[in-house]
Amino acid sequence: MFERPRGTRDFGPEEMAERRKLENLLRKTFESYGYREVMTPTFEHTELFVERSGEAILEEMYVFRDKGGRELALRPELTAPVMRFYAQEMQRRQKPLKLYYFGQVFRYERPQKGRYREFWQMGLELIGAGSPEATAEMISVAYDSMLNAGLKNFVLRIGDVRILKDFLEKKGMNTGEILRAVDKKDDDNLPAEVRDFIAIDDPKELGAYGPEDEVIRYGEVLDILKSAGVEYEMDLGIARGLDYYTGVVFEIDAPSLGAEKQICGGGEYRLAELFGAQPVPTSGFAIGFDRTLLALKKEGFVAEVPGPCVYIIPSEKSIAAAFSFSRKLRMGGMWVEMELGRRAIGKALKKASNSGARYAVIMGEDELRKSVLSLKDMETGDQRELSEDELISVLKTARQKRY
RNA sequence: GCCGGGGUGGUGUAGCCUGGUAGCAUCAGGGACUGUGGAUCCCUUAGCCCGGGUUCAAAUCCCGGCCCCGGCCCCA
Incomplete structure (x- = not known):
């Protein structure tokens, strides 16, 4: 060493x-x-x-x-x-x-x-x-x-x-x-x-x-x-x-x-x-x-450690879609993390939580079938299904407020 | 350059005096939990700063070096 x-x-x-x-x-x-x-x-x-x-x-x-x-x-x-x-x-x-x-x-x-x-x-x-x-x-x-x-x-x-x-x-x-x-x-x-x-x-x-x-x-x-x-x-x-x-x-x-x-x-x-x-x-x-x-x-000086705005969790079938969706959000200036370790949803949410992410977006099998995305609020725990456009507008509003 | 204290898994520590299996906590990875986070439990990875000496045997004792900490000197 x-x-x-x-x-x-x-x-x-x-x-x-x-x-x-x-x-x-x-x-x-x-x-x-x-x-x-x-x-x-x-x-x-x-x-x-x-x-x-x-x-x-x-x-x-x-x-x-x-x-x-x-x-x-x-x-x-x-x-x-x-x-x-x-x-x-x-x-x-x-x-x-x-x-x-x-x-x-x-x-x-x-x-x-x-x-x-x-x-x-x-x-x-x-x-x-x-x-x-x-x-x-x-x-x-x-x-x-x-x-x-x-x-x-x-x-x-x-x-x-x-x-x-x-x-x-x-x-x-x-x-x-x-x-x-x-x-x-x-x-x-x-x-x-x-x-x-x-x-x-x-x-x-x-x-x-x-x-x-x-x-x-x-x-x-x-x-x-x-x-x-x-x-x-x-x-x-x-x-x-x-x-x-x-x-x-x-x-x-x-x-x-x-x-x-x-x-x-x-x-x-x-x-x-x-x-x-x-x-x-x-x-x-x-x-x-x-x-x-x-x-x-x-004297207690600290720097706030910010977390990402969104943590995106794909299933194996939606990896490509999640990847390009992440990129789209990033182009808008947002801090976006995508699950890169193919973790199960529970583990990925834990990751998202530890990262300090404001929201998690789940793009799993169910969502794929229904052509929706699940947006989970990591603070309140609320989760709802939205279209891609609806989700983008929610995230933009959140970002103006906090990010 | 001088005086003193110290260095044990990634991080924080116990063990050192009185030599004999290196323990705890935390973090990380994995699992319990086949689609839902912060809890709990379990498993795994991983360590005695370096070199020499004493000894049957050294994290432990001795010497040297390196590095860190407190102070002196210096401080553009």
Whole structure:
């Protein structure tokens, strides 16, 4: 027997129903804000990701050399590919350009709950709009995504790395170590003044800090969101690892997930230049699809498993007729199952019942003699004999109601 | 990369400490029920993660590997 490679998963029909349901809820939210989907390759030149994130990520990527000697990597994230796509082919599109994506990404890390080597991200890039309202809107897409997905227990935190870094620089403490401790809220390893700074929870108290224009922008973003009813916490301790974030940043946590609780992260960044495009204000975020689903399932998220509209049970003599009748119904868009195992009627009805079928149609010897079909309502148990046309109209009505 | 827990039919589990016939439930297939479903009863298929060691004998004890789970590190 073969085993799955470490950190990968198989998804059965029930799980796929859940995944598609969440995917559709998120897509609808993104599209309600005018984002349009793009897709990029699953692998890229390794250099693309190194350029974006630094040499260190080589350790955490699936990298390989192809037969032509090219250095390639399975994508570990989608912002760089999308920005590469933008730089290459979409620079002259009308701004703001709103792009979203959904796809799997790969990271060579030690798997644990909510952390896999192949996982899915849905995210967006807002290109060519840097106003406070643009950023506020981008954040509210993420917030609404969680609301529309039905997630109850989540926390949106909003910070600003430009203000944070300005503060730390002025104190001469802008080191990676401090940044990590800040990001982790590791109070024991933080100087008191840093602790006090990241504890500020009202933008009005930022007057004494700088840069002034950024403090104003940050406050505006927060005001807009607040007046729109978006619930958030101010958190200047969000460092978001990378250098290319330029201003407002945010994260969403699902506390129920434990160690791997971050389900969304993003902010304002500068990346276009890195890929050879004209400088353009950009922001975006990525939702960890799998973690979001895990959090939802802890709250009872389920995908309804639909059953067929009709289950058709032929006798041996009516197989051909049943086959073509089934096809006729399917052409009308109906979900139709025909008994394929030549089971006795009792067994076939049990099958029909287990499949969740609304109706069963029996095309047996008796029906054949009388030139009728028997329609059995699987919920009430009622059964009556109808002509083919009558049956079709009953099924069409039922379908409009429920299917 | 580090620390800890675990891996028994498709699924969920008992057995492991104290070595000696792998048990239960569920699902699936079939039958009781020769034209009427969800009940009941019966039958069948199917299992000790992999490799090595100790032993007369290993699911059980020991070592290594693989995989899963919780945490640390990392987290674009």
